[in-house]
Amino acid sequence: IVGTKTATEDIKDGQKVTVSCAEGETGNVYEGILKFKINKTDLDKISRPQTKVMMNVGEPRVAFMDSMIPNDGVGLAREEFIINTFIKVHPMALLHPEKVSKAEQKKIDAITYNYPDKKQFFIDKLAEGVGRIGAAFYPKDVIVRLSDFKTNEYANLIGGRNFEPEEDNPMIGWRGASRYYDDNYKEAFQLECAALKKAREEFGLTNIKIMIPFCRTVEEGKRVIQVMAAEGLKRGQDGLEVYVMCEIPSNVILAEEFCKIFDGFSIGSNDLTQLALGVDRDSALVRHIYDERNKAVTDLIAQVISVAHRHKRKVGICGQAPSDFPDFAQMLVRLGIDSISLIPDTVIPTTLKILEAEKKIKKGK
Numbered sequence: 622i623v624g625t626k627t628a629t630e631d632i633k634d635g636q637k638v639t640v641s642c643a644e645g646e647t648g649n650v651y652e653g654i655l656k657f658k659i660n661k662t663d664l665d666k667i668s669r670p671q672t673k674v675m676m677n678v679g680e681p682r683v684a685f686m687d688s689m690i691p692n693d694g695v696g697l698a699r700e701e702f703i704i705n706t707f708i709k710v711h712p713m714a715l716l717h718p719e720k721v722s723k724a725e726q727k728k729i730d731a732i733t734y735n736y737p738d739k740k741q742f743f744i745d746k747l748a749e750g751v752g753r754i755g756a757a758f759y760p761k762d763v764i765v766r767l768s769d770f771k772t773n774e775y776a777n778l779i780g781g782r783n784f785e786p787e788e789d790n791p792m793i794g795w796r797g798a799s800r801y802y803d804d805n806y807k808e809a810f811q812l813e814c815a816a817l818k819k820a821r822e823e824f825g826l827t828n829i830k831i832m833i834p835f836c837r838t839v840e841e842g843k844r845v846i847q848v849m850a851a852e853g854l855k856r857g858q859d860g861l862e863v864y865v866m867c868e869i870p871s872n873v874i875l876a877e878e879f880c881k882i883f884d885g886f887s888i889g890s891n892d893l894t895q896l897a898l899g900v901d902r903d904s905a906l907v908r909h910i911y912d913e914r915n916k917a918v919t920d921l922i923a924q925v926i927s928v929a930h931r932h933k934r935k936v937g938i939c940g941q942a943p944s945d946f947p948d949f950a951q952m953l954v955r956l957g958i959d960s961i962s963l964i965p966d967t968v969i970p971t972t973l974k975i976l977e978a979e980k981k982i983k984k985g986k
Contacts (some may be wrong), residue, residue, distance in 0.1 A: 622648035662969050664691060670975045672953075673960035674968060675762075677939055679703075681750040684757035687965045691972065694761030695754060696887060696962025697832075697939035700768045700813070703750035704778070708743055712809035714780025715739040721780040728779050740812055747816035748824070755826035762828055764864060764887065764939075768813060769834040771796045792901070797835025797866075802844040814852035821859065832864040832887055837871060839878045846882060856884070867936075868892035873925045880932035886925055887962070890940025894918050913942035914949055926956050935959050947971060951978035 622640060628650070632638060639655040642648040675696030678684055681703060710729050714721050718739065721729070729739070736742040755763045771791035776782045784805075788794040795803075801810040820826050831854065836842045842865060846856060849863070856863045865872065865879055868889030872879060879886070890913045895902045897918050900911045912918075922938075929936040937960035943950040944967040953961055954975050963971050 622650065625650070662973075667691065667969075667972065668976065669693075670954075670972060670979055672958060672975050672979065673937070674972050674975065675764075675937065675939075675960050675962040676968060677944075677962050677964050678754050681753035684754045688757040690965055690968050692758070692761070692968060693960065694828075695758050695763040696937050696960055698751065698754045698763055698765045700747065700751070700766065701770060701774075703747055704768060704770075707746045707750055709779055710743070711775060711778040711781035711784055712743050712812050713784040713806070714778075715743055716808055716812075717784075720783050722783075725780045725783075732779070743812045744816045744819060747813065748819040751817065751829065752820040752824045752826055755820055755824070755829045758828070759826060760828050762830055763826075764830045764832050765817065766832040766834050766866070766887075766939075767797075767801070767810075769797055792895075792903070798833050798841045798845050799835070799837065801833075802841075802848050807848065810848065811852050814849055814854050818853045821854075821861070827860050830862045830864060830884075832866060833883075834866045834889070835868065835892070836865050836879075837869055839875055839882065842879065842882050864935075866892075867925050868940075869896055870921065873921045873928075876925050876928040877932065880929060880934045883934070885935030885937070885959075886929055888922055888925065888936070888938040888940060890918070890922070890938060890942040893921060893940070894942075897921055913940065914946065919952065922953070923956050926958055930957065937962060943967075943971060947974040950974055954978040955982065 622642065637654050639651040639653065640648065641651065673693035675694050676687060676692050677697040678687055678695050679699035679702035709732055714725065714729060718726055733739050733742040751765055772785045772788050772795050773791045776785040786795065800806040817829065817831060821829050833842065833845055836845070846863060854861060862884040864885045864887050865883045866889045867873065867886040869892065891902065894911060894913045894915070898910060898915060900907050902911050926936050936958060938953060938958060939962040943953060943961045944964045947970065950961055950971050951974055955978060961975065
């Protein structure tokens, strides 16, 4: 554990403590020697389920380690972590340095000092991050979700406040597909396309697929696909598949129309729950209502799976619910979902639950 700040003052020499890194990305230090249990799974005795078990990956540095866990690829590779951690600069600030302050430009120059062409810095760093995930899981599918920062999150990048509006509710504001064709952001999105093109063509990682988030209308989807094609990311070329996140009720209601322009859906249960129930998932006051297992949400999921399969389109899920609730994953199996994407820690136990559900289906239960 690093970055503990006060550990050398709070823990005395010879004091007995338990250091645990088994609870996620944040390590914890407990007073005393705690009892613990190790659960071991013999992977040789686990068969692969018919339902694909994929992973949610955002951190390129752990991609090769995560790929050692039995899996069927990456159902959600997030760009946000790469941009936040390795790029740090708002793409429009790299394109328009004249609009940022001298202090911000000094920070940008320090980060990009090896790059006379600041645009190339963004392209290279994003391509490297996405490419590392793609390489770790090659030749399995790696579905990369295009950037899905909200305006307040983009504003926190270096130089970002010069290009981002202030919105009362960024969660349902200028995010996802709505940005990519907008004249106020389109040239930044073109950098994103160039990075993905580089990862697929120069690195040879044609296992990388692309997913468009928060696509409110079919027309928006068409416009984004047109921009991508103009930048060399043409659907169907060199096996490029383009998916759409199913996280807005309109994606379900108009699923037949979305099927005509996309290769498949990936259900984002977090936003779908929020918008189906009208619940701000960031509000503690109504958090008790927020439940992905609510019938309104599960009915929407069942509907989109049915429509997608009728049109021979793939449909998976990359939301948090299957990782948190094994019974939710089993329900998805019964509905016939093609793939379930999970956080790495839950892949093995959820795989066992999926195998159990598939066994019951075969027996007609």
